[in-house]
Amino acid sequence: MRKSKALWGCVLAAALLLAACGKPNAGSSGSGSMSGSGAASQTTAAWKTGLGVVVETEDEDRTGSIRLAAAAVLLDGDGKIADVELDELETTIGADGTGAVHLPTDYRTKRQKGADYPLAEASSLKKGWAEQADAFADYLTGRTPEQVSLLKLDNDGKPTDADLLAGCTIAVNRYRDAVVKACTNARGLGAAKGDRVSLGVEAVNGSSDVTATDDRDVNAEIDISLVALTLDAEGRVTSAVADMAEPALTVASDGGITAPDKVETKLEQGDRYGMRGASSLNKEWYEHSEGFCGYLKGKTRAEVAAIPADGSDADLMALCTISVTDLQKAALDAMRTK
Numbered sequence: 001m002r003k004s005k006a007l008w009g010c011v012l013a014a015a016l017l018l019a020a021c022g023k024p025n026a027g028s029s030g031s032g033s034m035s036g037s038g039a040a041s042q043t044t045a046a047w048k049t050g051l052g053v054v055v056e057t058e059d060e061d062r063t064g065s066i067r068l069a070a071a072a073v074l075l076d077g078d079g080k081i082a083d084v085e086l087d088e089l090e091t092t093i094g095a096d097g098t099g100a101v102h103l104p105t106d107y108r109t110k111r112q113k114g115a116d117y118p119l120a121e122a123s124s125l126k127k128g129w130a131e132q133a134d135a136f137a138d139y140l141t142g143r144t145p146e147q148v149s150l151l152k153l154d155n156d157g158k159p160t161d162a163d164l165l166a167g168c169t170i171a172v173n174r175y176r177d178a179v180v181k182a183c184t185n186a187r188g189l190g191a192a193k194g195d196r197v198s199l200g201v202e203a204v205n206g207s208s209d210v211t212a213t214d215d216r217d218v219n220a221e222i223d224i225s226l227v228a229l230t231l232d233a234e235g236r237v238t239s240a241v242a243d244m245a246e247p248a249l250t251v252a253s254d255g256g257i258t259a260p261d262k263v264e265t266k267l268e269q270g271d272r273y274g275m276r277g278a279s280s281l282n283k284e285w286y287e288h289s290e291g292f293c294g295y296l297k298g299k300t301r302a303e304v305a306a307i308p309a310d311g312s313d314a315d316l317m318a319l320c321t322i323s324v325t326d327l328q329k330a331a332l333d334a335m336r337t338k
Contacts, residue, residue: 045077046188049197051228051241051267052181054174057249057259064093064220064249064257069174072199072228072241072334073182074191080144081183083197084137085228086175087111088129091203093220095255099212101220107203112333125169135167136175145183151176182228185267189239190297191230200227200334202326206246212253220257221248225326226265229293229334235300237335240293242327243267244285281321291319292327301335304328 054069067090074083087109094102110117110129120128127135136159140148152160157173159165191197206223209216224247229240245265250258266273266285275285283291295316296304307328311317316324 045079047077047082047191047193047195048075048079048186049073049189049191049228049230049239049241050075050182050184050186051199051226051243052178052183052185053226053243053245053265053268054178054181055245055247055263055265056174057247057263059249059257059259062095062097062255062257064259066091066093066222066247066249067174068224068245068247069178070199070201070226071175071178071182072197073179073186074195074197074230075145075183075186076193080142081140081148081179082193083195084140084179084182085197085199086133086137086178087199087201088133088174089201089203089222089224091222093249093251093257095212095220095251095257097255099218099251099253099255101207101210101212101218101251103205103207103210103220107205107222109201109203112201119170123169125167127167129170132168132170133175136164136172139164139168140179145180148176148183149180185241187241189241189293191239192232195230195232195238197228197230198334198336198338200229200330200332200336201225202329202333204326206248212251212255214253217253218251219248220251221246223326225330227293227327227330227334229296229331231335235335237296237299237304237331240296240331241267242289242293242330244289244327275322279321283321285322288320288322289327292316292322292324295319296331301332304331304335 050073052071056067058065069088072085073081076082089109091104117129120126153173154160157171159172202225204223206221209218212218224245227242230238232238243265247263270286271284273285276282309325
């Protein structure tokens with residue numbers, strides 16, 4: 001069996017000691033980041049919005065799995081966590097001896113499944129996944145990213161703190177790592193005190209072929225769009241971060257499945273994604289994403305839903321020419337009524 005896992009632990013803790021939480025993503029322009037020094041900057045420190053994604057893939061014989069944990073965070077002017085929301089997607093892909101791929105039929109996240117994800121019945125707390133994940137998020141509120149990175153867990157990734165265990169008994173190691181990543185990625189993008197952060201996910205089948213042959217392996221791919229955004233009291237977007245992951249398992253003609261060693265999101269790839277040369281705007285993917293996120297600012301859910309799918313909005317096209325259909329759906333998911 002082969003595994004590909006994002007094991008952060010001490011590495012993340014060390015990184016946090018060396019880098020500020022507002023460090024821009026690799027390849028980003030850094031627009032919206034803080035500048036200045038002294039007392040003035042201390043009194044006007046920006047609240048920061050961040051998105052963190054941890055992807056793990058695994059293979060065994062003719063079965064493979066993809067697991068993505070994501071966190072949206074809002075950091076206050078002191079760099080402490082003011083709000084956080086978590087979600088997770090788990091899916092399994094199989095294949096048979098003819099090389100035919102068996103794709104999942106349900107691409108909903110654990111939060112989106114709600115009661116359809118039957119954790120409450122098996123939980124000693126009689127609480128569902130969202131309840132326990134939200135309890136973990138509440139526990140993190142007010143803590144620094146470094147404190148989160150040093151959170152003690154047992155060998156199964158479960159909490160050891162009695163106060164946390166009172167509301168959450170599920171493994172939280174992936175969520176902890178996603179939160180620390182989100183804090184590291186966080187930037188001042190317009191969020192302010194009183195805003196709340198939310199996370200939206202849209203996952204779809206990204207496989208172009210579903211049968212491997214002796215001459216050609218196929219990729220069983222899931223395309224996952226994610227949007228972290230902050231909303232003011234009127235439900236208008238004050239900041240947003242959008243990303244996309246495309247984890248794929250390789251399937252051979254005998255049904256053997258191989259998981260990748262590492263999966264990076266498009267923001268993590270930065271300029272290495274290699275889109276600039278093919279872009280009419282001469283922009284890399286992360287720059288198109290930034291344009292889309294800037295376009296969302298100030299909009300209500302109804303206004304986001306009304307963005308035309310045919311790319312006919314001239315203001316948006318001036319900023320972003322990539323397809324935003326799934327990013328738009330992820331943003332609407334983040335703006336759902338709670």
